[in-house]
Amino acid sequence: MTSLAGASTLRAVVAEVNTPRRILRAILPALSLALVVAGIAWFNPRAISYFGINLMLNLGIPVVLATIAQMFVITVNELDLSIGNFVSFVGCVAAIWLRENPVLGVVILIGCIGLYALMGAVIYLRNVPSIVVTLGMLFVWQGLAVLVLPRPGGKAPAWLHDIMNLRTPYVPFPIVAAVVIAAVVHFGIMQSSYGAILRGSGGNPNAIGRAGWSLLRTKVVMFLLAGIFGVLSGLSLIGLTTSADANIGKGYTLLSIAGVILGGGEFVGGRVSPIGAVIGALTLTLAGTLLNFMRISPDWQVGAEGAILIIVLAARALINRAGPGVLSHK
Amino acid sequence: MNSLLRRLLSQPWVWSYLGALLVWLAAIVFTHGYGAGGMISAGLALAVFSVITGVAQMFVITLGPGNVDLSLPANIGLASAVAMKVMGGSDSLIALGLGAALVSGIGIGVGNYLLIWLLRIPPIIATLSASFIIQSIGISYGRGLQIKPPPGFAEFTTVQLAGVPLLAIGTVVLTLGFAVLLHRTIYGRSVLAIGQNPRAAWLAGIAVERTRCFTYLLSGALGGICGALLAGYFRGSSLDIGDEYLLASIALVVIGGTSVSGGKANVTGLWGAGLFLVLLLTMLNTFGVSAGIRYVVTGLVIIGVIVAAGGEKAR
Numbered sequence: 001m002t003s004l005a006g007a008s009t010l011r012a013v014v015a016e017v018n019t020p021r022r023i024l025r026a027i028l029p030a031l032s033l034a035l036v037v038a039g040i041a042w043f044n045p046r047a048i049s050y051f052g053i054n055l056m057l058n059l060g061i062p063v064v065l066a067t068i069a070q071m072f073v074i075t076v077n078e079l080d081l082s083i084g085n086f087v088s089f090v091g092c093v094a095a096i097w098l099r100e101n102p103v104l105g106v107v108i109l110i111g112c113i114g115l116y117a118l119m120g121a122v123i124y125l126r127n128v129p130s131i132v133v134t135l136g137m138l139f140v141w142q143g144l145a146v147l148v149l150p151r152p153g154g155k156a157p158a159w160l161h162d163i164m165n166l167r168t169p170y171v172p173f174p175i176v177a178a179v180v181i182a183a184v185v186h187f188g189i190m191q192s193s194y195g196a197i198l199r200g201s202g203g204n205p206n207a208i209g210r211a212g213w214s215l216l217r218t219k220v221v222m223f224l225l226a227g228i229f230g231v232l233s234g235l236s237l238i239g240l241t242t243s244a245d246a247n248i249g250k251g252y253t254l255l256s257i258a259g260v261i262l263g264g265g266e267f268v269g270g271r272v273s274p275i276g277a278v279i280g281a282l283t284l285t286l287a288g289t290l291l292n293f294m295r296i297s298p299d300w301q302v303g304a305e306g307a308i309l310i311i312v313l314a315a316r317a318l319i320n321r322a323g324p325g326v327l328s329h330k
Numbered sequence: 331m332n333s334l335l336r337r338l339l340s341q342p343w344v345w346s347y348l349g350a351l352l353v354w355l356a357a358i359v360f361t362h363g364y365g366a367g368g369m370i371s372a373g374l375a376l377a378v379f380s381v382i383t384g385v386a387q388m389f390v391i392t393l394g395p396g397n398v399d400l401s402l403p404a405n406i407g408l409a410s411a412v413a414m415k416v417m418g419g420s421d422s423l424i425a426l427g428l429g430a431a432l433v434s435g436i437g438i439g440v441g442n443y444l445l446i447w448l449l450r451i452p453p454i455i456a457t458l459s460a461s462f463i464i465q466s467i468g469i470s471y472g473r474g475l476q477i478k479p480p481p482g483f484a485e486f487t488t489v490q491l492a493g494v495p496l497l498a499i500g501t502v503v504l505t506l507g508f509a510v511l512l513h514r515t516i517y518g519r520s521v522l523a524i525g526q527n528p529r530a531a532w533l534a535g536i537a538v539e540r541t542r543c544f545t546y547l548l549s550g551a552l553g554g555i556c557g558a559l560l561a562g563y564f565r566g567s568s569l570d571i572g573d574e575y576l577l578a579s580i581a582l583v584v585i586g587g588t589s590v591s592g593g594k595a596n597v598t599g600l601w602g603a604g605l606f607l608v609l610l611l612t613m614l615n616t617f618g619v620s621a622g623i624r625y626v627v628t629g630l631v632i633i634g635v636i637v638a639a640g641g642e643k644a645r
Binding site for chain 2: 126129131132133135137138139142143145146147150254257261267268301303304309310314316
């Protein structure tokens with residue numbers, strides 16, 4: 001009896017010690033976004049206006065969507081190295097077929113989402129590493145994109161262009177879009193009961209499997225969601241750029257991984273944060289603008305993205321080290 | 331004889347050589363035997379670079395899940411610029427330039443390991459963040475100028491002995507050395523042990539962190555050398571010269587029969603896989619297919635190989 005009480009007291013103490021650290025970790029992404037925005041406001045106060053924010057953030061929408069797609073995959077302990085090329089392919093399909101032959105375009109995009117689900121099934125059933133399978137798919141999407149659109153061109157369908165250039169009252173459209181995306185995914189995956197199962201299948205697959213849930217289904221659902229958000233990312237990108245080329249989304253693979261991690265996602269264990277991922281993606285989008293305003297050469301743009309990632313990870317390591325740190329092999 | 335054959339077929343690397351042979355045969359049947367030898371010597375010359383990066387990636391991947399060096403392409407790009415700038419087109423500075431590329435590569439390896447060790451982050455994220463920064467260093471260092479290699483160095487990377495590229499011979503010797511390093515030294519055995527079970531390896535008294543550190547240094551160094559050689563072979567440095575070698579290195583490791591979940595490595599298979607991939611592209615080129623189809627086929631082959639091989643049951 002006493003030992004039981006002792007254990008529960010101990011647990012309470014541990015929870016108490018953990019709380020400030022958890023809060024610190026949770027606000028870290030928001031803090032980095034606030035810092036970048038403050039920097040922009042400092043160097044160029046006029047940028048913080050309706051039009052300024054529209055200009056700075058509208059290319060952030062496709063990045064946010066690709067980051068959410070990557071987050072779904074990371075939740076189940078996998079990694080999608082092909083998302084950038086997938087976004088490019090979707091862009092090519094949108095700019096070629098969605099305008100002239102919408103039925104064919106829609107069929108192809110639905111087929112792509114199906115391929116993503118299939119990828120999840122193959123990864124689970126054959127127990128193969130996602131990094132290799134998605135690496136292969138990277139080539140496949142790239143090849144298909146080159147076949148569809150050998151040289152830059154095409155034109156976005158008018159409705160897509162109109163949606164992406166929507167003028168919302170008071171609050172710029174990119175912010176509205178980001179909030180809506182974050183809210184929808186947050187409720188879907190953090191609040192719903194099946195969302196808990198999905199995250200659990202990344203955190204402790206054995207437990208979820210023993211409890212009678214199909215791990216095949218959770219894997220397929222997550223890849224399906226990744227496919228859907230990848231398609232949305234490609235569509236929104238083409239709505240903004242109005243024409244496509246076969247490499248248009250190439251940088252998104254690394255950006256999306258960085259965005260998830262920046263947003264507080266863990267690499268393994270199903271610990272992710274949709275709101276954090278959206279904030280992470282926006283931070284990376286704005287970082288380039290900030291460098292511009294600071295008159296730092298665009299040469300260092302990617303470097304700054306890396307530096308932000310490292311600084312945030314270092315801050316996280318410091319927060320974690322305050323408590324009982326465990327080395328992976330010890 | 332029969333049991334020998336069966337033992338041979340049970341080796342994971344045999345399939346990559348069989349694949350290479352098959353695509354080569356398909357190509358020369360198509361050309362009616364024309365250019366059969368040329369294809370092999372060109373294949374050997376091009377396979378050299380993917381084999382060097384493949385060795386680097388193999389050692390890293392063998393350390394276990396999550397270990398992969400995503401900074402190789404950026405490393406190669408920077409090293410190619412460093413080597414060409416230091417050589418400055420003069421034959422007398424070749425050794426210095428190679429040394430500089432090696433130092434740049436090792437420096438990147440040190441950076442990668444420090445990030446992994448200090449921040450306790452998965453290597454895949456550490457090398458990813460590092461590659462962002464290396465890319466920027468490369469851009470601002472190289473300033474987009476393409477410096478030609480010294481004539482002697484360019485000659486060295488392309489010269490052939492009786493149809494066999496000198497570089498390929500050198501790389502075969504190098505890979506033999508790495509096979510010995512992997513299977514016959516304490517370091518190599520430690521890498522394998524850590525890949526099988528890091529905790530057991532640590533309990534057995536293996537210097538886990540030192541082995542990890544050395545492996546990332548090794549990967550960085552090989553990337554640096556590869557960058558310098560590529561700049562010589564393609565007659566000039568460029569920052570995106572290494573772009574294809576991230577995918578190539580991982581593909582080689584997988585097709586060559588190394589376990590992606592770590593703990594089991596195969597040096598022999600790297601050459602088979604390297605030749606297979608290069609000859610596959612040669613075959614598709616002789617068939618006259620477009621670049622798009624080439625990409626799709628390469629991707630499907632990689633997926634096909636890994637799906638057919640299947641993964642190990644989760645531990």
